[in-house]
Amino acid sequence: MKKSLLSLAVIGALASTLSATDIRTSGFINVVGGVNDMPDGQKDMINGYDDQYDFQTDSLAAIQFSANIADNMGATIQLIAQKSDANDDIRMEWGYVSYDVNDEIRVLAGRVRPSLFLYSNYLDVGFAYTWITPPSELYYQAQITNLDGANFSYNLELDDATVSVNIYGGNSTDKKINPSDGSVLDFEYDSIAGAEIAYSNDIMKLRAGYTRATVTNTNSSVPAGTEAYLAFDDSSAAFYGVGLSIDWENIIFATEYSVRDMDETVAPDVQSYYAMLGYKIGKFTPNYTYAVADSDMEFENVAGTTTLPDGSVVPIASVVNGARAGNLDDRATHTFGLRYDLNSAAALKVEYSMSTITHSSFNGTPSLVEVDEDVNTARIALNVVF
Amino acid sequence: MKKIILSTIILTSALVADIAVIVNPSSGVDSLNASQVKKIFLAKTKKFPNGKKVVVVDQNSENPEYATFYKKIAGKSVAKMNKYWVKLTFTGKAEAPKKVGGNSAVINAVKNDSKVIGYVDSSAVTDGVKVVYTVK
Numbered sequence: 006m007k008k009s010l011l012s013l014a015v016i017g018a019l020a021s022t023l024s025a026t027d028i029r030t031s032g033f034i035n036v037v038g039g040v041n042d043m044p045d046g047q048k049d050m051i052n053g054y055d056d057q058y059d060f061q062t063d064s065l066a067a068i069q070f071s072a073n074i075a076d077n078m079g080a081t082i083q084l085i086a087q088k089s090d091a092n093d094d095i096r097m098e099w100g101y102v103s104y105d106v107n108d109e110i111r112v113l114a115g116r117v118r119p120s121l122f123l124y125s126n127y128l129d130v131g132f133a134y135t136w137i138t139p140p141s142e143l144y145y146q147a148q149i150t151n152l153d154g155a156n157f158s159y160n161l162e163l164d165d166a167t168v169s170v171n172i173y174g175g176n177s178t179d180k181k182i183n184p185s186d187g188s189v190l191d192f193e194y195d196s197i198a199g200a201e202i203a204y205s206n207d208i209m210k211l212r213a214g215y216t217r218a219t220v221t222n223t224n225s226s227v228p229a230g231t232e233a234y235l236a237f238d239d240s241s242a243a244f245y246g247v248g249l250s251i252d253w254e255n256i257i258f259a260t261e262y263s264v265r266d267m268d269e270t271v272a273p274d275v276q277s278y279y280a281m282l283g284y285k286i287g288k289f290t291p292n293y294t295y296a297v298a299d300s301d302m303e304f305e306n307v308a309g310t311t312t313l314p315d316g317s318v319v320p321i322a323s324v325v326n327g328a329r330a331g332n333l334d335d336r337a338t339h340t341f342g343l344r345y346d347l348n349s350a351a352a353l354k355v356e357y358s359m360s361t362i363t364h365s366s367f368n369g370t371p372s373l374v375e376v377d378e379d380v381n382t383a384r385i386a387l388n389v390v391f
Numbered sequence: 392m393k394k395i396i397l398s399t400i401i402l403t404s405a406l407v408a409d410i411a412v413i414v415n416p417s418s419g420v421d422s423l424n425a426s427q428v429k430k431i432f433l434a435k436t437k438k439f440p441n442g443k444k445v446v447v448v449d450q451n452s453e454n455p456e457y458a459t460f461y462k463k464i465a466g467k468s469v470a471k472m473n474k475y476w477v478k479l480t481f482t483g484k485a486e487a488p489k490k491v492g493g494n495s496a497v498i499n500a501v502k503n504d505s506k507v508i509g510y511v512d513s514s515a516v517t518d519g520v521k522v523v524y525t526v527k
Contacts (some may be wrong), residue, residue, distance in 0.1 A: 031480055071486055076444055081483055103483065108436045113483060126482040133477050158484075162435050164426065207466055252471075349452065349473045390477050 028072045032391050035131040037063035037138075039384035049360075050334065051141050054382055061088035063138060063386070065129060067098065077105040085129060098129070098151055110159055117156040119173045120201045121147050121216050123248035123261050131388035135257055135283050135344050137354050140296035142336055143277040146265040147244050149218065152177040152197050166206040174198045177218075192237070194218040199244075208253040215245040220270070227328070230311040233269065234325040240268040257283035257290060271328050273300035283344070290344040298336045302329050323367070330367035335375075337361050354386045409513040410460050412524040413498070415505040419443060423524045429464045431508060433475070434485035439508075447488035448500045448509045454493055460510050463526045 038060040041049055048055045053062040065087040073079050083099035101115030120126050124139045128150060131137065138144070154175015161168045177194040199216030222237035232238065246263030260280040267274055276299045283292030307322045342356040360380045365373045412428055414420050420439050423431075430436045431445055439445050450457045452469055461472045476487035491500050497509035502519045516522060 029486060033477075033481070069481065071480075083481075099483070101483065105437065108438065111484070117483070127478055130477060130481045133474060133481070160435075162430060167435070346470065349470055 028070050030068065030070055032066070032068040033130050033132060034066045034389045035064055035129070035386060036060070037131075037384060037386040039063065039382060041380050041382040043380055049380060049382065051145050051336065052382065054384075063384070064088065067129060069099070074102075079103045101156075109161060110157070113156040113158075115155075116151050116153050117173065117175075118151050119149060119156070119197065119199055119216060120171050120212075120214060121149065121199065121244055122214070122246065122263060123210070123212060123250060123259065125150070130390065131354075131386060132350070132352055132390045135259075135281065135290055135292050136294065136340075136342060137356050137384050137386040140279040140281075140294055140338070140340070142296040142298035142338060143246075143261055143263050143279055146263065146275050146277055146298070147216070148179050148181065148192065149177050149194050149197065149216075150179075152194070154197065166204060169201075169203045169205070171201040171203075172199070189224065191222065191224040193221045193223055194242075195221070195239070209249065209251045211247075211249050213245075213247045215243070217241065217243045227271070228321070228324050230313050230319050230321050231325050231328070234307055234321070235271040235328055237270050237272075240270045242267050242272075255285040257281070257285065257292065271332055273302040273329065273333050275300045283342075288346045290346075292342045292344065294338075294340040294342070296336075296338045296340070298334075300333045300335055302333060326367040330365045330373055333365035333373070335363040335365075350391060351387065351389045354384075354388065356382075356384045356386075358382045358384075410456060410463070410510050410526040411513040411516050411522045412508065412510045412526070413501050413516065413520040414508050414523050415501055415503075416519070416521045417505045418508075418521070420521075420523055425464065425524070428524050428526075432461075432488075432510075433465060434479065434488070444506050445508055446504065446506045448497055448507055449488040449490045450494075450497060450510070451490050451492055456494070456510065456512055460526060 038058060039054045039062070040058045041054045041056060043049060043056055045056060065085055067083055067085040069081065069083040071079060071081045080102050081099060082097065084095050085098045086095045097116060099116055099118065101113045101117050104112045106112065118126050122144060124134055127133045128139065128144070152173065152175035154173065156171060156173040159170045175197055177197060179192045179194065181190050195218065197216065197218040199214065201212055201214035203210060203212035219239045220237045220242050221239055227235040243266040244263060246261060248261035251258040258281065262278040265275040277297060279294055279296035281292060281294040283290045307325045309320060309322045310318050311321050312318050338358050338360040340356055340358040342354060345353045347353055358381065360382065362378045362380060364376050364378060368374050412423065418439065419441055423440070427440055432447055437445060452473065458469050461467050467475065479485040480487060491497055494511040494515035497511050498515065498517055498520055501507045501509050513525060
């Protein structure tokens with residue numbers, strides 16, 4: 006992290022001295038610390054926290070450079086240094102050429118951010134929203150944060166509102182550290198295609214979106230014979246949902262509903278939703294969020310045995326059902342938060358989350374055994390933009 | 392405390408009376424309406440109504456002109472304007488206009504470039520710029 010931050014600073018300094026054309030530099034930093042009350046040696050699978058204070062998981066530093074190439078053409082690069090990256094290095098989160106066809110139509114080509122959810126476009130910019138991070142119950146469901154391809158946007162300006170349509174496509178690779186065991190998760194998303202339509206005015210934004218992709222896990226191994234049921238191998242995934250945010254006088258409100266629809270893999274289908282209400286009192290914004298992730302999977306269609314290439318017949322139903330049930334973690338979280346705006350470019354936040362995680366296991370009868378676990382997580386964050 | 396706040400308000404409103412939106416006389420623009428001004432300054436259009444390219448220069452956000460102007464044309468506080476630009480910048484939709492300083496810096500920028508639009512305290516308006524809209 007330190008090394009990455011330093012390199013970012015060097016790149017920043019170089020860019021500002023070398024810039025013959027007008028390069029604009031901006032950036033943001035999130036310093037986030039957290040701890041939970043899980044038993045020693047256990048980790049929260051979703052957000053990566055355990056009973057040791059952790060200032061790395063959610064902390065990041067980003068720098069963004071933009072340059073105008075011509076009146077209607079620009080280039081933007083955003084670099085992010087973050088510990089949860091598998092190689093603990095700097096990643097190019099964004100790198101695109103923008104072309105304004107006219108006031109309404111803008112085309113981005115290169116590495117762009119798909120607008121899967123309400124806050125996806127500025128997911129890393131903690132300063133821009135009320136929480137420390139948007140509810141993981143929903144945002145964890147899709148790991149695609151950028152794609153190499155293109156984004157086409159159409160913005161229709163009405164008198165006091167904007168109707169916008171985003172269409173994007175491309176592919177993406179994602180190397181993240183698995184919070185549960187520290188292994189590297191290496192996913193490839195291909196044939197990503199999605200669209201979003203949004204209506205926004207000075208106080209609210211209403212949006213709906215649909216995104217599909219095929220998922221391949223390039224470094225996982227599943228027991229022989231279970232590939233058809235468990236492996237990510239060009240498996241199709243779809244994400245769709247609706248969202249509404251309101252920022253009206255002292256009231257801040259946001260809600261989203263999203264569905265993750267998976268092909269046959271070890272990952273379940275998930276429905277997730279949340280609602281957040283905040284109230285601005287001067288520089289303070291106390292807020293409350295309730296978020297739910299509800300996962301679901303079919304168990305009936307697994308064959309009892311399968312024949313391997315060498316001719317041997319092996320039982321797979323219990324292996325497949327056991328692995329799938331192990332991923333069926335439902336989750337419901339109450340979060341109490343407080344945002345304090347230090348100035349127009351920095352905010353300090355504290356959050357206390359009370360989660361109930363329902364773990365499933367398969368007892369072979371066939372039915373699921375569910376066990377509830379309560380986890381309380383405290384986090385503190387400093388968000389800065391520049 | 393109350394007295395101090397009250398005198399600050401009086402002082403501020405005395406400092407910023409009307410705000411004049413100014414362009415270069417050779418821009419070919421004679422007047423703009425409230426909706427056109429809002430769209431230009433919120434980066435929702437990159438052109439004057441006559442189709443020519445427009446470049447916005449902004450006041451520093453600490454200036455009273457900044458707070459008054461955006462409150463009146465867009466109903467947004469300084470904090471909200473800041474969040475507005477953060478979102479646009481980090482979603483690749485638009486860049487915040489360049490902040491050049493105060494009234495005299497804005498006037499100089501407008502004088503030097505027919506594409507530039509800015510806003511200043513109307514008492515600061517000088518020769519060499521044209522007022523196309525007044526925020527009261």
